[in-house]
Amino acid sequence: MSTPVSEKLKAEVKKLNFYYNKIQALKQVNLTIAENRITALIGPSGCGKTTFLRCFNRMHDLYPNNRYEGEIILYPDQLNIIDSKVDPIEVRMRISMVFQKPNPFPKSIYENVAYGLKVRGEKRKSILDEKVERALMQSALWDEVKDRLNEHSFNLSGGQQQRLCIARALATDPEILLFDEPTSALDPTATSKIEELIIQLKKEVTIIIVTHNMQQAARVSDYTAFMFLGEIIEFDKTEKIFTKPSKKLTEDYITGRFG
């Protein structure tokens, strides 16, 4: 498949098939992920976009009877991250994820952000402090929480909790950051904050975002892949997808004729 991406690649998906037990959820998916760009996955409910996203950090390995086929090559070292010989923990150390519903740990704000670093064995207080501060700055939460880092994370509002989860994911310097419908549980103000943040973040990290909000995809992403029934129907530069889609199905979806 020819690719619209002419920039430096961060990852490349080749003929990916994915099975939940015997049910095939992804069919021959090919995709290229440009470095320091935002790639959006759109499509109607049940089209497999979240399933696809969760392949990138091997989340499916947590549950039995899931099976991958094909390759997801991570550059620059060309690691096939879905190879069963590759440890999913190693993959998750390099690729972070932000979930649909804010899911902070029931611990303090500080402990939430520092957890990824603690998992990696970091114990030095000075380094933890520094990285926690940097991550909270990056997620535009620092000014709101700098005086109450030891407060419980559940005292934050929904939007703040989601930004806390972004900070938590950023603290470990991931190469790719995955967003699974990060604003679907948030109000419009919190949503626009998160969107701004995502655009800011692409300077530092490659981003893949699943969204069922087409305006959101149009606003934030550089590339968009439209998925339907486990297949990628069309993949192109975002403006092209939303102005001159080449497939009838894509056009029908983005104009709201179905989905």
Add this chain to the structure above:
Amino acid sequence: MLFEDNQIQEIKKRIAQNKLRDYLFWILGLFSTLIGFVVFFTLMIDLFIDGFTRLGWPFLISYPSRFPEKAGILSAWVGTTLVMIVTTATAVPFGIASGIYLEEYGKKNWLTQMIEINMNNLAGVPSIIYGLLALGLFVYFLKLGESILTGGLTLGLLILPMVVTSTRESIKSIPNSIREASYALGATKWQTIKDHVLPYSMGGILTGVIIGLSRAIGETAPIITVGALTFIAFLPSPPITITFPFISFKWLFDPFTVMPIQMFNWISRPQKEFHLNAAAAGIILLLMTLIMNGIAIYLRYKLRKKIKW
């Protein structure tokens, strides 16, 4: 839509009927609650009136005696305390560990299903059966003797299913999104369990432990079966020694008695004075249970304050 007169009458009648049922149930509920309440209070008051005169320091630091006014419960409460220590030290870690295994590690197959069914059945086995099992296993087979260790292990076995079940239930109540958050950061299974699953479910686990220990402290049948003494006028060896290594576990293998047995022993004597002793011992036993529960409830409160889903 307009109702006809007789339809409105019909509805009113229906409402009146429903309200009557409402009222009847309220009466029934109140009555049932009161039964429990009244019986409990009668018991408490009766116990206090009988036992109050015997309570006091000498009662706590005297050994049993054939003179009721000299008899005390020293060996009994020390025995109960030590047996409960052994019970807690075995049932809690093993129970929590198996609960975690079944919930987080064990794949859902026929083996775990079997274990689950067994676990549920074990919780309903009469305690005397545990006594027989323990007699065969700990006393005759493992030759642990008619000791504190045997008693503690027996009661530990008895409450193990409760600890396992409550562990599993509270682990189940942790949202999966929390586990996924931890795994997504690169945590291993054990890191996820140790840093998240266990701390967040500790409140629920403690509830199971409270219920289990409260049951264990009052058990008599299995303890008699494994050969606890009914009359004992010495204490187990001290756990701390003046010579190296300063800690001794010899007490584990010493003979013992527990509070319920002491009470049973006194109540089965013909003299009225011994019955008073039994009542006084009952008050102390209740107090011990209360202290134990109090500690656990306090811990649970501390742990739960921070967590709300």
